[in-house]
Amino acid sequence: MFESLVYALDVTLPISLIIGLGILLKRLGWITEEFAKTGSELVFNLTLPCLLFVNIATTNLTDHFPTLLIVFAGIVMTCAFLIFHLLAYGISNKLARGAFVQGACRGNVAIIGLALSVNAFGDSALAIASMYLAVLVVPLNIFSILTLYYHQEKTPSVKEVTFSVLTNPLAIAITLAILVALLPIQVPKLVLDTGNYLAKMTLPLALLCVGATIRWQEFRSSGILYWAISSKIVFIPVVATALGFYFGLRGEELGVLFMMTAAPTAAAAYPMVRSIGGDYHLTAAIIAGSTLMSIVTSTLGLFLLREMQWV
Numbered sequence: 001m002f003e004s005l006v007y008a009l010d011v012t013l014p015i016s017l018i019i020g021l022g023i024l025l026k027r028l029g030w031i032t033e034e035f036a037k038t039g040s041e042l043v044f045n046l047t048l049p050c051l052l053f054v055n056i057a058t059t060n061l062t063d064h065f066p067t068l069l070i071v072f073a074g075i076v077m078t079c080a081f082l083i084f085h086l087l088a089y090g091i092s093n094k095l096a097r098g099a100f101v102q103g104a105c106r107g108n109v110a111i112i113g114l115a116l117s118v119n120a121f122g123d124s125a126l127a128i129a130s131m132y133l134a135v136l137v138v139p140l141n142i143f144s145i146l147t148l149y150y151h152q153e154k155t156p157s158v159k160e161v162t163f164s165v166l167t168n169p170l171a172i173a174i175t176l177a178i179l180v181a182l183l184p185i186q187v188p189k190l191v192l193d194t195g196n197y198l199a200k201m202t203l204p205l206a207l208l209c210v211g212a213t214i215r216w217q218e219f220r221s222s223g224i225l226y227w228a229i230s231s232k233i234v235f236i237p238v239v240a241t242a243l244g245f246y247f248g249l250r251g252e253e254l255g256v257l258f259m260m261t262a263a264p265t266a267a268a269a270y271p272m273v274r275s276i277g278g279d280y281h282l283t284a285a286i287i288a289g290s291t292l293m294s295i296v297t298s299t300l301g302l303f304l305l306r307e308m309q310w311v
Contacts, residue, residue: 009295010119015112016292018204022211036212040271043206048268049173051199052110052137056177057187059130066128069244069253070135073260076240077136080105081143084231088151096224098151099279102144102272103228103265103286105236109133109140111203112294113263117256120302121311125252132260134178141170144269148276164276170268206267207291213270213284225282228265229289233297237262241301245310255302255311262298264290 025031084104088097107113110133117129142165149164165171180187240261244254265287274280305311 009299013295015203015207016295018207019211019214019288019291022208023214024211025208026212031208031212033213036209037274039205039209040274043202043209044268044271044275045169047198047202047205048110049169050195051202052133052170053173053177053180054192054195054199055110055114055130056134056174057180058192059127059134059181061131061134061178061181065131066253066256068247069128069249069257070132072244072247072249073132073136073240073257074139076236076243076261077105077140077143080236081147085147085150091224093279094151095277096279096282098148098277099273099283099286100224100228101147101151102269102278103283103290104231106140106144106266106269107232107260107263108266108268108291109260109263110137111267112291113260116259116263116298120259121252121255125256128252128256129260132256134174134181138171138174141168144272145276148273148278152277203267206270210267210270210284210287213281214288222282222285225285225289228286229293232265232286232290233262233294237297237301241305241310251311255305258301258305258311259298262294262301264294 022031026036081101084101088101091097091100114126114129114133117125145165145168179185237258241254241258244257249257265283267287270280270283270287273283302311
């Protein structure tokens with residue numbers, strides 16, 4: 001239990017500190033609103049796609065494929081988006097609806113979920129988690145894009161939505177990575193090394209920008225914020241893990257399911273909301289709040305799973 005606690009804190013605590021640093025630097029005037037906007041665009045269009053490409057392209061997808069885990073996680077993800085999409089109609093501010101749905105349903109699986117899975121269950125969980133990402137990150141991003149567009153003040157045409165999905169940098173990177181992983185394509189070491197350098201920029205830059213855009217009044221006055229956070233790091237992972245156990249998931253696969261669903265809201269949600277349209281201040285607060293609170297929920301959840309001998 002103590003080692004698991006240390007592993008989780010090693011991953012989540014530095015992230016929380018970087019967000020806090022972003023808040024501090026904004027107050028000191030070292031980071032501006034324009035920096036946060038430009039930095040978020042850089043993450044969304046370049047560094048995060050590089051991170052996903054390198055992780056997936058270097059994974060052997062032809063090894064043991066966790067079919068039950070992938071199918072079950074896909075069903076959970078789809079149902080979550082549909083349920084919270086309907087719940088969002090109770091929010092009067094239309095721009096906040098998309099931010100609420102994405103904040104509650106879109107986890108930081110590519111960074112925190114993957115790191116927590118490997119830290120908690122070792123290198124053997126890396127292949128399982130990578131295949132999870134390879135299959136589910138694209139539909140996760142598609143659901144997020146469609147959700148944001150649907151809840152804009154002006155609903156775009158099907159052509160506009162389709163174009164946005166097909167030109168989404170994350171979807172393009174994952175599609176190319178899957179082709180590289182499945183086909184006998186040798187990516188030059190220079191390309192992978194360059195991609196790794198860019199990938200390492202993703203988390204600190206994204207979280208600094210998140211911290212720089214946080215408005216404290218969101219924490220004081222927005223009930224939507226706390227509903228989204230509690231749904232993301234408590235309700236969805238508890239329901240998903242319990243149902244996963246019921247349907248036969250055990251050991252590392254159940255553990256990966258919990259870590260992925262319990263991951264806080266993805267930092268990439270912020271630049272996507274800012275780029276497509278929506279309440280990006282609320283999104284920043286959801287990311288920060290869920291990241292801070294997931295320090296407790298992820299370690300508590302792992303402790304309970306081990307105590308019940310589910311993993």
